[in-house]
Amino acid sequence: MLPILELISTWTIPLLLLTIPTIGIVKRVPVYESFVDGAKEGFNTAICIIPYLVAMFVALKVFQQSGAMDTMIHLIQPLTARFGIPQEVLPLALIRPLSGSGALALLSNMLETYGPDSFLGRLASTVQGSTETTFYVVTVYFGAAGIHKIRHALVAGLSADLAGFLAAVYVVYRVFANS
Helix, strand or coil: CHHHHHHHHHHHHHHHHHHHHHHHHHCCCCHHHHHHHHHHHHHHHHHHHHHHHHHHHHHHHHHHHCCHHHHHHHHHHHHHHHCCCCHHHHHHHHHCCCCHHHHHHHHHHHHHHHCCCCHHHHHHHHHHHHCCCHHHHHHHHHHHHCCCCCHHHHHHHHHHHHHHHHHHHHHHHHHHCCC
16 A cells, blocks of 8 residues: 555656646646746735734743643643554644744644654644634735634634544544555
């Protein structure tokens, strides 16, 4: 099963980079001009969401520096240990819904510490890809769109994060526990 995963992971991005422009050319879409227009629109969007980003980063730092994250990890660790979830991946699971860049920094640290092909490295990478930056999305995109009633979206997003985290743990144990 691992050679198939390696083949897929090796060729997915190059195939996408070839397929998307090819489809555009076949459909007679001005590919380069469309790309530049999208980049301009992305830049304008980035300017609009800067205040929301600043608020999110301040809240994230307060969460980390106040000790609230460490307290949460301490409280949930006995439960997660019963299910075989390593304590080392819990900070990533808590930070990922708050900040993609914060989670990426934790992931990078874990990969440097344990190695990318270690069980913890694979688990952390899978958690990173299986969860979303829910609070970031709600704060930035809902704020930029003027959406104020976020309760149901937040519950759905956090439920999806929990499901993604648990699915990541399950899949990594099933696929990589013996390698």
